[in-house]
Amino acid sequence: MNQITYDHLKVLEARNGKTDRNKKPCLKVYYGWSKINKIQKREAIAVVFENEQGAGWENSRSGKMLRKQLDICYERHQTELEMSDAPFHNRVFTTFYIFLDDKRIVGSLHKALSANMEADRNHVSDNERRKISQALEQAFLSAHRDYHEPVRELELDFKY
Numbered sequence: 001m002n003q004i005t006y007d008h009l010k011v012l013e014a015r016n017g018k019t020d021r022n023k024k025p026c027l028k029v030y031y032g033w034s035k036i037n038k039i040q041k042r043e044a045i046a047v048v049f050e051n052e053q054g055a056g057w058e059n060s061r062s063g064k065m066l067r068k069q070l071d072i073c074y075e076r077h078q079t080e081l082e083m084s085d086a087p088f089h090n091r092v093f094t095t096f097y098i099f100l101d102d103k104r105i106v107g108s109l110h111k112a113l114s115a116n117m118e119a120d121r122n123h124v125s126d127n128e129r130r131k132i133s134q135a136l137e138q139a140f141l142s143a144h145r146d147y148h149e150p151v152r153e154l155e156l157d158f159k160y
Contacts (some may be wrong), residue, residue: 086113
């Protein structure tokens, strides 16, 4: 007997869902960790924005590309302001990366997550940003069981 997975249910929902012509387009944003391969050689948080309706991972062709590109940890719907930028792109997806080996982040998971939270500050609520951060942290720590935060002795933090 075949086991029905969450992915299979999403595909069925996308195929058989009712279409309403008056309904506004609903574009999604996917958060995840980029997969290391021949092209992507550095580990990073990947944020992928849809630019076309129905191009998400439920669609077979673009979903295959998305699953090759990243491990999806969280998905949300775009805000009106984010959707207004989509028609001006010539690609199906727009991807932004926060690399762990960046000069500001220096291999720190918590700095990368806080940089992602800061980037989403204008469009996403605090509660949802915390959920995104927790999902990304949980996925990273499950893949990197021996991870520990880097210790930097010469770092000054002027928050106070």
